Amino acid sequence: MSGFFVFLNMMSRKVILLYTTVILMLFSAGCGRRQEGVDALRRSKADALNKASFALRYNDSHRSELYARKALAYIDDSLKEYADGRLRAWNNIAVAYYNRAEHDSAAAYADSVLAFRGQCHNGGVEQMLAQLTQARLRQRQCDIAGSYRILYDLEHSGLLRRRGDDLLFNLAQSEFYITTTTLNYHYRNKSQYQQAELLTTMEQCRRQLRCDWAEDMSFNYAIAYGYYSLCDDTAQQRHYLAKALDYTLDNFLLLGDSLRFSTYHLANTYQLLGFMLWGRNIGLDSWRHNEDRLMEICHFVAQAFAFRPLGDTLATMELAAYKPMLAAAFLREATALFFLHDDPYQRLGAIVSTGRFCMAQGDTATARSYFLEALADSTMLGVAPKFEAMLYEGFLTSGCAADMQEVADWTRHELQLLKYINSNERADFALQQQLEQMRRDSTLYRTFLIVLAVLTVALLLTLLLLRRRTLQLQSETARLQEAKRHDVERIANVETCLSVLRHDITPFVSYLQNERLPEQLRAEVTAQLIRTFNNIKNWTKLSIPSGLQFRKTTVALQDLFNSVERSAMNFHAPDVDLRFEPTPLVAVGDSQLLEILLRNLVNNALQHTDKGSLTVTARPFDDPAFIHVMVADTGSGMTPEQIETLFRADKKINPTPEAGYGSGFGLILCRYIIKLHDDNTLRGCRIWAESQPGQGSTFHFLIASKQ
Numbered sequence: 001m002s003g004f005f006v007f008l009n010m011m012s013r014k015v016i017l018l019y020t021t022v023i024l025m026l027f028s029a030g031c032g033r034r035q036e037g038v039d040a041l042r043r044s045k046a047d048a049l050n051k052a053s054f055a056l057r058y059n060d061s062h063r064s065e066l067y068a069r070k071a072l073a074y075i076d077d078s079l080k081e082y083a084d085g086r087l088r089a090w091n092n093i094a095v096a097y098y099n100r101a102e103h104d105s106a107a108a109y110a111d112s113v114l115a116f117r118g119q120c121h122n123g124g125v126e127q128m129l130a131q132l133t134q135a136r137l138r139q140r141q142c143d144i145a146g147s148y149r150i151l152y153d154l155e156h157s158g159l160l161r162r163r164g165d166d167l168l169f170n171l172a173q174s175e176f177y178i179t180t181t182t183l184n185y186h187y188r189n190k191s192q193y194q195q196a197e198l199l200t201t202m203e204q205c206r207r208q209l210r211c212d213w214a215e216d217m218s219f220n221y222a223i224a225y226g227y228y229s230l231c232d233d234t235a236q237q238r239h240y241l242a243k244a245l246d247y248t249l250d251n252f253l254l255l256g257d258s259l260r261f262s263t264y265h266l267a268n269t270y271q272l273l274g275f276m277l278w279g280r281n282i283g284l285d286s287w288r289h290n291e292d293r294l295m296e297i298c299h300f301v302a303q304a305f306a307f308r309p310l311g312d313t314l315a316t317m318e319l320a321a322y323k324p325m326l327a328a329a330f331l332r333e334a335t336a337l338f339f340l341h342d343d344p345y346q347r348l349g350a351i352v353s354t355g356r357f358c359m360a361q362g363d364t365a366t367a368r369s370y371f372l373e374a375l376a377d378s379t380m381l382g383v384a385p386k387f388e389a390m391l392y393e394g395f396l397t398s399g400c401a402a403d404m405q406e407v408a409d410w411t412r413h414e415l416q417l418l419k420y421i422n423s424n425e426r427a428d429f430a431l432q433q434q435l436e437q438m439r440r441d442s443t444l445y446r447t448f449l450i451v452l453a454v455l456t457v458a459l460l461l462t463l464l465l466l467r468r469r470t471l472q473l474q475s476e477t478a479r480l481q482e483a484k485r486h487d488v489e490r491i492a493n494v495e496t497c498l499s500v501l502r503h504d505i506t507p508f509v510s511y512l513q514n515e516r517l518p519e520q521l522r523a524e525v526t527a528q529l530i531r532t533f534n535n536i537k538n539w540t541k542l543s544i545p546s547g548l549q550f551r552k553t554t555v556a557l558q559d560l561f562n563s564v565e566r567s568a569m570n571f572h573a574p575d576v577d578l579r580f581e582p583t584p585l586v587a588v589g590d591s592q593l594l595e596i597l598l599r600n601l602v603n604n605a606l607q608h609t610d611k612g613s614l615t616v617t618a619r620p621f622d623d624p625a626f627i628h629v630m631v632a633d634t635g636s637g638m639t640p641e642q643i644e645t646l647f648r649a650d651k652k653i654n655p656t657p658e659a660g661y662g663s664g665f666g667l668i669l670c671r672y673i674i675k676l677h678d679d680n681t682l683r684g685c686r687i688w689a690e691s692q693p694g695q696g697s698t699f700h701f702l703i704a705s706k707q
Contacts, residue, residue, distance in 0.1 A: 042078050046071050046085040053092040058214050058264040061099040061342055068092035083120035087113050091126055094133050101345040101383040103137050110134050125168040128159055132175045139179070140345060142385045142421050144187050144428035151180050152435060171211045177202045178222040185229035187386070188428070199226045199243075213260040220247045220254075221268055228276050237286045241276070245293040248273055252297060256304040264346075266305065267337035270330045271350060273297065277327035278357050284320060291319055298326070307333060324361060331357055335370070345387075348380040352390045359397060368398040375400070389417040550680045554706050555591045557583045557618045557627070564598045564616075568606060575611035578602075583618040587627050588704040589677045597673040600666030601631040601699050609635035612696070625682050626702045634696040643689050647671035674701055 049071035056064040072089040075082050090109045097106035113130035116123065131150050138147035154160060160173050181202070184195045202223050210216060224247035227240045251269045254260050276282065287294070302308045309329030314322055335350040351370050358367035371394040374380050381388060392414035394400075401407045512525060561580040568578060587594070598616070605614050612634030621628040638646075646667050671687055678685035681704035691697035 039079075042074075043082060043085065046075050046079060046082060046089075049074065050085060050088045050092060053089070053096070055212065055214075057092065057095050057099060059262050059341075061096040064099075065093055065096035068096065083116070083118045084122050084126075087116060087120060087123060087126035091129050091133070094130065098133060098136065100342045101140075101379075103140065103383070106133060107137055110137075122168055124159060125172050128154060128172040129168070129175065132172065132179050135179050136182075139183055139187055140384050142187065142424045144183065144424050145431040147179070147183055147187075148428055148431060151176070151183065155180075167211055170209045171215060173205070174209045174211060174215050174219055177205070177209075178218055181222045181226045185226055195226055196230060199223055199230075202226075213254055213257075214262060214265065217251050217254055217260075217262070217265040217269075220251045221265070221272060224248045224251070225272055225275075228272070228279065231279060231282050231286070234283070237282060238289045241282060241286050242290050242293065244276060245290055245297065248276075249293065249297050249300070252300055252304065256300065263337050263340055267334045267341075267346070267350070270337065271334035271353065274327045274330035274334060274357070275353070277323050277330065278360070280360075284323075287319055287323060294326075309333075327357060328361070344377070344379045345383045347377070348374060348383060348387045348391065351380070352387050352394065355394045355398070356390065359394065364398050367394065368400055371395055371398055371400050385417045385420055389414055389421060392417070550593070550676050551590050552588065552680055553591060555587045555589055555594055557585045557587055557629070560591065560595055560598060561616060561618075563595055564602055567599060568602050576606065576609050577613040578606075579613065579615045581615065581617045585618050585620070585627050586706040588681050588706050590680075593673045593676060594703065597670050597701070598629070598631070600670050601701075604666055605631055605633040605635060605697070605699070609633045609696070620705065621702060623684070625705055625707065626684060627705045628700065628702055630698055630700050632696065632698040637693040637695050637697055638689070638691040639693055643691060646689055647687065670701070674703075677703055 049067050053064045053067035053071065056067065068089045071085060072093075075085050075089065079085065090113045094106045094109035094113070097103070097109065110130040110133045113126055114134075116127075120126075131154060135147040135150040138144075138150070154176060160176060177198070181195060181198060184198070202219070206219065206223070209219065224244045227244040227247070230240045231237050231244070233240065248269060251265065255262065255266050255269070298309065298314060308314075309326050310317070310322060314326075331350075331354045335347075335354045338346045338350040341347075351374050355367040355370035358364070358370065371391065374391055375395075392410045395410045396407065396414070401410065512522065512529075561583065565578070565580045602614065602616065614631070614633045616629070616631050618627055618629045620626075647670070674685055674687040685702050685704065687699070687701040689697060689699050
């Protein structure tokens, strides 16, 4: 007990800090004077008392109970309807009794929480905490089956996944993991009930589940003890020991802060480290692998708590020699610290553990002195059947008996306790078998439901396939009808092509047969004849599906304008002003087809414009997804009837000099080019014309814009 006075000093500072915190909270809560804040003020006072009780639950259970009872009295006097504060006070009192091993009283207050049927915000979480208190009480009484049943029901109820108050929910989930882990490593055959998966889950939740430093230390302790209990696995022993030592060091680091110091948790952590050093299932090689971790812990303990188990000799000794000496030092210091607290359960556990260690080391006299300490304090008896059975075994093996009568009495007590423990273990095994059978039955039921669901899905899929087949047949019928329509249109195209070919070529041939035709005019006629043949060639490719392919790319309209302007410069009347307005716009489409489209519109306009102007412009459309291109002239114009038949391939073309626009083949070709762009870019590409006889015409088309 070399650090005893240091511990007392640190503990007193923390007590003063807690008192100051409570007073400040009460003072700040009492500063309000407005009538509308009365309920909030009263609740804050009750909450402050409950928080003070909660903070003291490990270090001073009597004062913890006192604050909880003050909160309860205040609620009874001024806030009878404040159910949340009442349940919190009841749970705090239950924990205070539990920490003093007054199990009947702890159970009574936990039952009060569970029996509450009123409305409150955190009622579900408070009832979970009360159930976990009951589960821990059953563990101490070796009612393993009862504890397991509570934990099993909580795990499968979904309550742990519901969020109420964050702090209380984190506390409930943390306590659930701690209680479950304790059940597995302390009250069951740990080789039979593997808990590596549970510990992995706990580690994953470690950072999210934070209530206060005391709960963090309890959580670390549970994980560390869990990994220590798994060290029977020789293949993973080094890894499990490293994990256990790391979490033990985490606790020491927390305790090194004076504001978080707790003799209770320090004793617990000392005892755990002593168990690990004593553990005969951990090989020396595993300890050598983790010796640096052990040395780091020893150095920190010496600096933070003024406790040097082996003094300066530790650095000069071999691991095999100092390991049992360290175990003895930590177990003895833990026992001394537990005697500073009111919990006879922890005192009995510490005495039994230290005495059994001394017996294992052959130090019977020291072991006997520890066991006799329990005889001198009758409050330790009756609090834990498991520890009591070990205690009576220690009485008998260490020679504590004064006569044969005591030997007989202790033997009888030990056998009774062992019989009780074994019966509870059998009940726990039977319950697990029963729950396992329920799980199997549930699995069979779920399998049946899954099979039924699969059959239902199969039936639905069959119906859907039938429906899909029906739709496919309807689609095929529509496709055949559409193909038929295309065939009719293709025939009309051929007829149109022949009509245009006959009309457009005849005058050119007549001109070329005139021997007196000037050479310049002959060249112009020849060029026009070539353009006519090119239009017919392009039309043929567009009309045949396997012909001209649409190649989608970006098209700078200024480049397109320049190309068409160069080709049209020599083939328009001198009195016609041909203008292509500059444009920075970029379209999406087939550049070759767009050039054919624009050239045909320009040539068509030039043919019917003797004087005036022809202007080509491009600007953004109202819908920014499109570009609006216009070819406007001051030519002869068209009637509404002529405009209606301009782009229709199913109308016979009967060109005459008075026919105006639409008598040529190029406009029909333009309509197909726009249709190809509409199919391959944005839906909405189209072409149309506006005109009045004698006032000229304007051709418009929309193409996709690059955005």
